[in-house]
Amino acid sequence: MAKPRKFSKIVVEPPGPLAKKIIEWDEKYLMQSYVRWYPLVIAKGEGAVLEDVDGNRYIDFNSGLAVLNTGHTPEPVIKRIKEQLGRFLHYSLTDFYYELAPRYAEKLVNALNWSGSKVFFTNSGAESIEAGIKVSRGFFKGRRPYLISFLNSFHGRTMATLTLSASKTIHKKYFHPLLPGVLHVPYPYPYRCPFGSETPDECAENTIGYIEDVVFKKLVDPSEVAAFFIEPIQGEGGYVVPPKKFMVMLRRLTKEHGILLVADEVQSGMGRTGKILAIYNFDVKPDLVALAKGIASGLPLGALVGDSEFMSLPGGSHANTFGGNPVSLAAADATLDMLLGGLMENARVQGDYIKSRMLELMDELNIIGDVRGLGLMIGVEIVKDRETKEPAPKLVSWIINQCFKRGLLIIGGGETSLRLAPPLVINREQVDEALDILEGVLREAEKNMT
Template identity: 45%
Template sequence: MSALLKEPARIATPEMHTEYGPKLVAPLPGPRAQKIVAEDESLMSPSYTRSYPLVVKRGYGCRIEDVDGNEFLDFTAGIAVNSTGHCHPEVVQAVQNQAAKLIHMSGTDFYYDLMPQVAARLSAVAPMPGPHRFYFGNSGAEAVECAMKLARYHTGRQSIISFFGSFHGRTMGALSLTGSKIQQKRRFGPFVPGITHIRYPYSYRGCSGGVEAEETLGLACARFIEETLFKTTLPPEEVAAIFVEPIQGEGGYVVPPNVFLEEIRCICDRYGILMVADEIQSGAGRTGKWWAIEHSGVQPDIVCIAKGIASGMPLGICMAKANIMNWVPGSHASTFGGNPISLAATLATMDIIEREALANVATVGTAAIARLSKWVEKYELVGDVRGRGLMIGVEIVENKQSRKQAGLLRERIVDLAFERGLLLLGCGENTIRLCPPLIVTQQEMDVALDILEECIALAPRS
């Protein structure tokens, strides 16, 4: 828990009350927030990772209002979930209309038209050629669990390759694939057998710089599979799938060179291995394309979808080529998966993304990355800026020479931003992630970056 809970932050000054910026009217945390945090800490699981004492009352657009009347700019989007912003009126209307007609009947045992409607819409924007088939669950972890089971079922093989730095979820199968933070795995073993982790091409920490060096690193990481694993410890004919994030999310918003994904695809093709793209955080328009893997031109066999696809309603989706999803009735199912309300929200979300959000991500995201990239030269503690669209990471280091990870300094920047009305989250050991709603305006982005820059300048001496 942040020290802010013990020592309320300053009251906002008049100049902070801008049309597009936050509006802070009470100390942080305020009296109502403090009361709720205390109640929460006495009742809720201590496994939750709260960064600072934000107690939410309501949200709209890119804004969150807390229980004491403070208004924040939200650049977390509920961990990249609220893709169309908080309570987008079209999503709200779709949810309300559907709730008045049908809340639940379980698509596992019965039929309703929303399931094929959403499947058809997703098939039309799939990153691989059809026909496709779909499984609906409730979360990203469930989508990953489905993909793991499907890969083993379809291929008849048991082994799976994943990557260090990856995050695929916290249920036992998804956690077995995850290679992000040791605390996520501590005291939970033994894990699902047959998982091998290898290095992911983290260019800032793996090469001296430049496109050629990045491509060399990308090829080396991918070719390690064929040149080392398959010759020493892992028979290729026993590998069912390679699970890969086209951009690592929790691992630090790490963007691999395209040749890495291209080579993974080639290896999969040579040995009859399925390529599974985990697009849970990077998909649904977050990078300016429907799916982050589209930037590389690589076509996966299976795609895991969740987070932003339903604007905050619970939905996890496993999308596969139709010939791959060839299991028989009873092989896999979910009582609540494909809930009618979540599917109605998905249709509204896809309308908004197609109509305006994709173009907005390209425009606002490109301008943001251009501005942020200048900070690498301007500030000693900004080691790297990377990302695509509105999936942007700012890596914080002690100094540029050592590139030593400065996790505590990153946390201080996040706290300072909260004090000034900007909501941020970290990822990886020392990276700040920027993942605002896809409908964020240029003015809101400008205000947010102004605040973040102020916090970066203040952090070393605060």
């Protein structure tokens, strides 16, 4: 017999009447350039649970696109936001000073264990990456115009970050010409290694070999490359974890040629993988790191952090009006306290548990091709058949929609993966209830396949 639900509850099949009304309204007045996974219209949330406008309750394995690391409406963050609201709302770091900025920058640098680094505040992930492009090209005073990023990567939707991205052509269609001087190389995706390598280590070696033998010998001299941009775990690409050996080899290669290594930790950073930066799981230190999403519990804030040697753009060369907004900084300060105060540890514990349950299920179900991830950034690759590894995007979409109808919020990633990214405040009971729902749906999906 199914266990009674404690956290999720579907009282009316979604979209209910109120949700339908709001969706119609949205379609009338908003440009529909988004892709909504399912008709969820949120009313409120608490911790890892959210409620829609018709009173349905869901366990949230999305965290609002990996933003709500501290969960919905975290009290300590709200308290700090309210305090700041009574002081001042804005005063533009472009031209003036306020204490919150260096105070939080110092705290962030310490949390990253990165002495000698400096911070530049932005409003979003794309702006943090844009800052990374300008800082790295600027550091070389224009002498190294080239940037290299990876296939299947996602770095944002502004014209420059769009150029670095290479996950879906729809992101770029109609918008060319893009930024000149950007090259893409394959990402070492162990489950589907672009070089057909058998083991993760071989995949790492072949990818580095391609960069050395093809890119650096036939496409661009390494002395003209300013930076590599890499997601230490690909987000939109399907929560793909590269081999540790690859990150170590890439770091060695970039150092050898004096190229900067920029980690895009917009999705993977701020504790999501159980460490403050995902790249620390590989024992690699980047030169620059781009942050956003989880940094301020949902308020708009991003940051570029890097060694002060590189964070050296001259006065007047880069700035923005809202970056480092005081209310966002107050939220970020309280967010960091929560992450360091036990949430990163919880990400590790719950993440290991989710992975172990999914791996057990993989033993039984032929449609689960791969389970991977670190902390609470877990990818489950769905295939038509484990032998052939044939992608099953329609099945992924069915699974996601069925979970939604049963009280669990997940989304997809890459061509054929599920992304599991609950808030870091999630507890074992909530995880178990969510995984019971997911397991039921996956078992049904397997049955439908046969």
